[in-house]
Amino acid sequence: MNKDTPNIEELRESFARVYDGPDRLQREYDLVCEAKRLKMEIDIYRRLYDLRSEEPIDPYPKTKNWWNIHTTWAKWALHLPTKKKWALLRKGSVKLIQSGIVITVVIGLGRYFSEGPQRKKQAQYQAWMVFNSASNQNSSAGRIQALQDLNKSGVSLQGLEAPEANLEGIKLEKAQLGGASLEKAWINKANLKGSNLNGAWLKDTNLSETDLSGVSLIGANLNRANLKSTDLNYAALKGAKNLVVVHSNG
Incomplete structure (x- = not known):
């Protein structure tokens, strides 16, 4: 430490000389004078002055756990x-x-x-836009992802129009697909476990190797649908039209 640097006691005595009232001009003037007297830079002196009344805090705890x-x-x-x-x-x-x-x-x-509800609505709107914009494409990963996102958000897919769509491998567990038009669509190797497909139009639809366990197909039209190796365990099939199971697990 420089021999001209004041010690703590000298600093405290100096601080006591500085005006501590509402007159800011007087206080600033005293700060400048005291800094000059102690041969200290004004910024350093002012910083030390601001710390004069702070309560010392015990060292912070240290732990490796x-x-x-x-x-x-x-x-x-x-x-x-x-x-x-x-x-x-x-x-x-x-x-x-x-x-x-x-x-x-x-x-x-x-x-x-x-803005949470608004963000959710916007995300759902964008998902529908993606799905509808690819309506003329037989194959679209974007359409599959859009439907999966909507289903995860709890959006009903009732009355969905996707004839001849390629939705191979889609995961729509517990989806609400009542009355959906999926004629000639490819929904093979998919997961529709526990979904509601009541009254769905599934004529000539490829549902081979798809998990339809626990699905409700009441009143659905399954004329010439491909159900090869399809899992129909515990499926509700009352009133299902033209149901012919070929090599099914159900």
Whole structure:
């Protein structure tokens, strides 16, 4: 340390000479004079002056065990003197507010939750757009993904129009497909487990190697549908028209 650098006691005595009232001009003038007297840079002196009344905080706890770090910190905070707790809280709050973190987080969370339903509707709308835009394409991975996303979101696919569509391997477990028009569609090697296909039009539809276990096909038209190696265990088939099972697991 430079021999001209004042020690802590000299600094405290100097701080006591600085005006501490509402007159900011007087205080700034005293700060400049004291800094000059002690031969210190004004920015350093002002920084030390601002720290003069801060409560010293006990060293932060250190632990190598990440699984109980919250317990360690909780005990450390609990045993701090009340005055120090308030000092730490005040210091942390000021820093957060100054950096805009609190305001940004509050606004961000508010917008996130308030716009949640709108985002969900927008995602569903986009999924339908993708599906409909590819209606003239027999094969489209985009259409398959769109239908899967809609089903996962709980959207009803009742009355779906997808004749001759290639939906091989699609996963629409527990989907609401009542009255869907899927004539001549390729829905082989798919998963429609537990879905509702009541009254669906499945004429000439390829459903080979598809999981239809637990599916409700009441009143569905299955004329010339390919059900080879299809799993129809526990399927409801009452009133299903022209049902001919060939090499089915059901």
